[in-house]
Amino acid sequence: MRATRSLPAPVRTFADFLGLTKPDGAPSDRGPQGAGGAVNRLHTDEHQYPDLNTEEKRTVRKIATFGGVGAVLIAFGALGVGSFPVVQNPIAGRRLIGLMFRMQSTALTVTMVGTAMLMIAWVLLRRYTIGYLNPNAHTVPAQPRRLTRRGFDRILALWVLPFLFAPPMFSKDVYSYLAQSEITARGLDPYAIGPAKALGIDHVFTRSVPNIWRDTPAPYGPLFLYLGRGITWLTGENVVAGVIAHRLLALAGVAMIVWALPRLARRCGVSEVAALWLGAANPLVIFHLIAGIHNEGLMLGMMLVGMEWSLRAISSGRRFLDGWAPTRTAWLLTAGAAMIAASSLIKITSVLALGFIGMALARRLGGSFPDIGGRLRDWRTAIRAFRPDLGRTLIAIALAAGFLAIVLVIVVVVVCQVTGLGYGWLDAGILGGASRVRSWMSIPTVLGMATGLIGVLLGLGDHTTAILAITRPIAAALAAVIVLRMLLATLSGRIHAVGALGISMAALVLLFPVVQPWYLLWAIVPLAAWATAPGFRLAAVIVSSVVSVMLMPNGGEIEPYVIAKAGMSTVVIVALAVYLTFELPRRRERRLALGRVR
DSSP: OOOOOBBHHHHHHHHHHOOOOOOTTTOOOOOOTTTOOSOOOTTTOOOOOOOOOOOHHHHHHHHHHHHHHHHHHHHHHHHHOOOOOSOOHHHTTTTTTTTTOHHHHHHHHHHHHHHHHHHHHHHGGGGTTTTTTGGGOOOOOOOOOOOOOHHHHHHHHHHHGGGGSSSSOOOOHHHHHHHHHHHHHTOTTTTOOOOOHHHOOSTTTTGSSSSGTTOOOOOHHHHHHHHHHHHHHHHHHHHHHHHHHHHHHHHOOOOOOHHHHHHHHHHTTTTHHHHHHHSSHHHHHHIIIIISSSSSSHHHHHHHHHHHHHHHHHHTTOEETTTTEEEEEHHHHHHHHHHHHHTTTTTTGGGGGHHHHHHHHHTTTOOOOOOOOHHHHHHHHHHHHHHHHHHHHHHHHHHHHHHHHHHHHHHHHHHHHHHTTTTTOOHHHHHHHHGGOOOOOHHHHHHHHHHHHHHHTTTSSOHHHHHHHHHHHHHHHHHHHHHHHHHHHHHHEEEEEEHHHHHHHHHHTHHHHHHHHGGGGGHHHHTTOOOOHHHHHHHHHHHHHHHSSOTTTTTSSSOOHHHHHHHHHHHHHHHHHHHIIIIHHHHHHHHTTTOOOO
16 A cells, blocks of 8 residues: 655645645534634634622622722823823813823822723733633633623723823824824825925924924825814814814724624624623723724724624625625625725725635635645645636635725725825825834834844944845735735635634734834734634733833823832832732631631
8 A cells, every 4th residue: 555645844834824724623614704713723612601690790890990990090190191282281270180280200100000900900800701811820710600791891981981081191193183184174185295394383283293293194094084174174273172072083983893893702702791801991992092092993993893794794694686686785795895995094904804804705605725634645635626616716706806896996986086185195105104113013123123233233334224124025025925824714714704804913013114002903803802712812911911001191201210200109009009909808808707807
């Protein structure tokens, strides 16, 4: 009997990386739109748990209150160290409300204490939403009960409410939004000139824009600037009113995340509350999308809503056409694709979601991909067996791609023409404008900067710019390979479209030329609805907790000695707060049980 030849190890590894192979025992008949999708190391279906008992609810209320007090402290401290405008500062010169503004060190301490309390509460709440982050580290299993959706919504509202009345925090981007919206309202091209040239250096909006962005054209899509034009029409040059309006816009985006995330999680076989805990109550969402007023909230919200609508239509099993007439399912799919396309007109990165909707749709239309095994004979057999399906698969991909391309083109053309902003936002120089910032969170940028620094230390000169011109294209090519892998894996049924999108977004973020803390939400939010592996959740919690506190509340720099004093005070105050809230009641209960306290 002739021995069966195996695939060479490099070929096997590359085929597995591209999603051409399936793990042992993976079902071949489960599509990406099914609950749970294909077998993957990052995902397993989660059980539905009963409600918490009375004692656990009491503990959850204590955790929720602890975090709510932290949120109030953050909002109160922000009155002294928030990202205030240079002119039209609403609290400058006020006796009572401006008290914190005159005591920066105290305000920073209050803000840091509140930040620590809210983050501690978020981490503690995880036991009642997902159980242990690392089950293998505990001898006692997690309790077989979880927080209900209704209870979680109340906690989230409690933690978010104080930020509605706080000044902008952790970033000054909202003032760039106001300036670019004013440029649009004046009928000028925001993709050709920056705030300083268009409005003048002394304009009320320009003066609050960070210096690095004053001469930079708008990097955002026309839909966002059109919404900003409406805000300018309503608020004029009133900075405070404009900030409030943009925060309401950010809240609308977060509300869409809260609506879509549990539905996508249920579609992927993941606990709704677990997905919301990691994706909506995440400190990065609260601090940067709500307090920081970033338009990522609107982009992510629209993208997730579009994903839910599209996947609902694809997984329904109903026909898209009744003769030549579109059915309700077809219109739902069209609405979902149009929503994703519209989200890319806020920020273009969300257009990536259309690719995974396209692969899920192609699979629904009969497309497939071969299951290439680890042995050469199996590989040849799989290719031979796939040949009859090749034509059908190509037709399915062409139909899905053509349909989504038509929707995308129509949405882009309509928005660009209605807004009158044209297609300048698609210019490569505009899309790559943020790359002027050298971000330590970007892998190719860090490698380039580190190599340049080594060259300087060795006396070879500073060649950082030249090295970045090499590392960044390599990183972009690697990101493209990872996205291709996820597309093929979605088509073959190895992974759910939501999970594939999240992994692709993670690759895009980490290999992007510049990474801001809130960019991590591009990956964390969709992955919260799919990835259940303890390792992923533990890493997401650590990264979210660390990165959330990397930026100062004023969106700029604060003197190191002020930070040091506030940090030392924060450690003492938070330790005391934790002891009085959690540890002291436990000790008292033990003493009562022993009969030492009456």
